[in-house]
Amino acid sequence: MNQTTAAPASIIRQVIVASSVGTMIEWYDFYIFGMLAKTISTQFFPEGNATAALLSTLAIFAAGFIVRPFGALVFGRLGDMIGRKYTFLLTLILMGGSTFLIGLVPNYKSIGMAAPLLVLALRLIQGLALGGEYGGAATYVAEYSPANKRGYYTSWIQTTATLGLFVALGVIMLVKLNMTDEQFNAPWGGWRYPFWVSIFLVIVSIYIRMKMEESPIFTKLKKEGKTSSNPLKESFRNKANFKMVLLALFGAVMGQGVIWYTGQFYAQSFLETKCGLEFEQSRTIMLWAIAFATPFFLFFGWLSDRIGRKWIMLTGMFLGVVLYYPIFSTFLKDTDSKEWYKTESKLIQEDRKITPIEGGSIFHRTAHFETPDGSKYTQVFTDTVLINNAGAPRRYFELSNPVLTNKKVNTTTYFKFTFLVWIMIVLVTMVYGPIAAFLVEMFPTKIRYTSMSLPYHIGNGVFGGLVPFIGLLLTTTFPQNPLVGLYYPIGIAALCFVIGSIYLSNKIDKDVTD
């Protein structure tokens, strides 16, 4: 197939579905581990064991961003040598299989240290497979697409991370709603079901993918005997190509990684931990914002076919640099407990508890308030009362100032927050929607899978994955500023914007057959 004889629309639809469903399942597999991390850590990684703690750290941290770039290299190389279709079938089987097997590993009480070791090994396989999946899917769809719709068609794959998040959340909530917490957290309880569900999703996806043909461009290259015998060497030891790998990383993907992570993950964590918003509100704010912003992946993919990829992605980064600070300031300001105290809140319910201790007791007071504008919060107060020999209270020690938790903002603020998060997710769609087509068009067919996978996964896994850690580092170093954690994504996005603006070209290479 060349660029003037594109595949029929029905074939392209099947290619998009096969690629996107598989990638969505891989994201699903990846997310359920994160969402169930607390339960998993108690089952496989008990407290008070240094080795288990080390394995836990590696399992949770490693697969997230160490292993993905290596997966990109391993499977990218395979994809450029044996083909896109079989390689990303393999990544799907590895990812789904290891997820299913995590659900079958007996807990620490049953098999001791073998449990965390097995989970770590399976997590590493998950990370490797995820590193290989995206490049395959993006390349496969792009090589089927007509030149004037490449951005639009590949943007469907970009929606899969979001859809995977939705499905993971949906399956976990469905399981949780149908059993008690005790049943859910039991050794062979409900927390294992989402892992087992993975196998059905994978079988369906394998069935769809098996029916697909190899990418026509790659098939042609293979027939002509022009495939690369050493894609790694050609990608990274060929100076002309390595220059482009570096440019892709520092001029586009590095900024895309931090914008993606900040909008889709850091925002939720910030609303929960820094603003103290209650669990349900912070979750639904994210879900509504993501739901309404997801179609913009397709819009910006489509737009990039018309006006070029570069400025859409860089505008997303620039807007992130400009808007993040005021948006997060608004979150803080609108949930500021000092301001809430100023209003005359109405006491709705109060619970008092006294716990006896030696020589006295601890007094707990939990009070639920509602402000005149309809916001709600819980005030938790703890004091120690010591009793003297005569039985009278001797001294009061204030252990803590009243703490405000479970803040529930009023309807107006709720919509305002949803709108602000929506803006951040739209920025994600600007940087993320066109990037698959952008990367595909940067590299030649015979080393495309390898060359595009590595910068993509360094950008997403390393630069994006480090947002929470660097945020914590900055917050610890400069504790007086609660917004200091934003300096990392703002700084990286600004750097990437400068490099991208000056060094990247907006010209779309229509020809990906070479």
Add this chain to the structure above:
Amino acid sequence: MNTLKKLLGIIWLLLGPVVIYFLVQGAITHIDPAGKKDINNPVIWIIIITIFTPIAVGLMIFGYYAVKGEYQHLPENSNEL
């Protein structure tokens, strides 16, 4: 624009060692076997420094290429790669 590309290359070239210095400095300051936060965990610092050092070296190589004028013309087709 080409002069700007070259001049900025010097900044990218210097930024690599600066990043490595701050990471090592951060590790020395924050690693604490008694601490419970991620930031106190030596394993995480080892992982980050191991992963970030090659990326910082990549930034230096990018800067070097920029200084040498390698980005004055970007390939317009695969034959140039």
